[in-house]
Amino acid sequence: MQIKQIFPNGKYLISRVLLRGNLCTVAKNESPNTVIENTLKTLPKKKRKKYTHGNSQSSSWEERLADVVTPLWRLSYDEQLRLKQMQQKKILQELSDLVKAAVPDVSLPLNNDNLSFPLLPIKPSPVIYGYRNKSTFSVNKGVDGDPKTVGFFVGSGKCKNIVCINDNHLLNTPAKHKMVARHYEDFIRTSPLDPCLLFHEGGHWREITVRTNSAGETMAIVFFHPQSLTPEEIYAQKACLVDYFIYGPGTDCKLDALYFQESSMTRCSNEVSPYQLLHGNPHIYEEVLGCRFRISADAFFQVNTKASEVLYHTVGEMCLSSVGDTLLDVCCGTGAIGISLASKVKRVIGIEVIEQAVKDARHNAFLNGKLNCDFLAGKAEVLLPKLIPSLGTESSIITVVNPSRAGVHHRVIRALRSNPAIRKLIYISCKPEGEGMRNFKKLCCPLEGQPFRPVLAIPVDMFPHTAHCELVLVFER
Secondary structure: OOHHHHOOOOOOOOOOOOOOOOOOOOOOOOOOOHHHHHHHHOOOHHHHHHHHOOOHHHOOHHHHHHHHHOOOOOOOHHHHHHHHHHHHHHHHHHHHHHHHHHOOOOOOOOOOOOOOOOEOOOEOOOOOOOOEOEEEEEEEOOOOOOOOEEEEEEOOOOOOOOEEEOOOOOOOOOHHHHHHHHHHHHHHHHOOOOEOOOHHHOOOEEEEEEEEOOOOOEEEEEEEOOOOOOHHHHHHHHHHHHHHHHHOHHHHHOOOEEEEEEOOOOOOOOOOOOOEEEEEOOOEEEEEOOEEEEEOOOOOOOOEHHHHHHHHHHHHHHHOOOOOOEEEEEOOOOOHHHHHHHHHOOEEEEEEOOHHHHHHHHHHHHHOOOOOEEEEEOOHHHHHHHHHHHOOOOOOEEEEEOOOOOOOOHHHHHHHHHOOOEEEEEEEEOOOOOHHHHHHHHHHOOOOOOOOEEEEEEEEOOOOOOOOOEEEEEEEO
């Protein structure tokens, strides 16, 4: 589908309301993405006008939502990649300057990017439309005032101007996710129960998460605020969900798994409030780089499966350019990186805070015959200070750190620096301009333990049409 078929006016716009947090949970009005805007300032005036011409307030609701969730949708994919490459260069300039200042007596040659280490061209996503394997749709008042509208938000709670917009036109959401969202909207509109827009105001129906795999299998998780309902009343609502999606109009969705979670909190883990399987199989499976991975309702898995293969292959090339006895995988999720590289090292140790993800990782290692993998559940800042000394200093350790946008705790950096056997560290950051930069500086600054130095940076575009990409940064010492 051509963009002009969706939005005929053909304007170009870099949105002033970029999304933070989970790309498909809630789209809120936020302050501008200063990295993108500052990058735009470096462009010639003619090019800058092409990127920034337009006024979001005069756009349709669909355009305004697209500008929030996929702010680069008006640009060709080549233009998106060029903009992201410039963005990463600008971010890494700060780190390069820090490294040069940390070793004033050593003359570090600068490359064509004016950096003290190479920045390779961004690796594109093999799929640029409908690439997300996970989407979370919220419930709130729509343009017509109906509080049982399912989609994403434009506006903010602070300004009391939230409007929920259907996602039918978004370029990164697959058709199957959109179908499930529309059916969920139809279901809650026929339900006598109110939606839960604000916890203290009552209501029950909350967001729905949809997960799919390359084979087309679909998992849906419905979130529900119990308020003061009895267990019998909640059971009746679960029965209604099954009735609708398995035997009623929702059969079009062909759900392979239907989950239900009762929660009175914004986010609630499986350990606090278990996901209840109402119908189907408890898991879906995905194949990445020849390995098969089990995915649970709340387990982390990269949202762009095809691009994740590019990312993991890139990490593998960086890891295996030097020999290592042990691969330490920090924030390992369901074990994708460690398991895909397990045959190249003697031992893999993965650390992950989500218990269910660790169970999945252990299952995945067994499923793929990788018996040299060991996965530990807990906070990295708690486990690593105890684990690192036990690894010894004789064998070579390659470390991969793949945290959330919040980065890792300073105790994790301190523990990694304390073991001289860790000569190479590969940091995968989805927000290098934020907390990732704080971690980079801690790795490179003169502190306890020999500092690391960045030697190579490789951007990988995991999120076409958005301002984000993953940055693979290789540190050595």
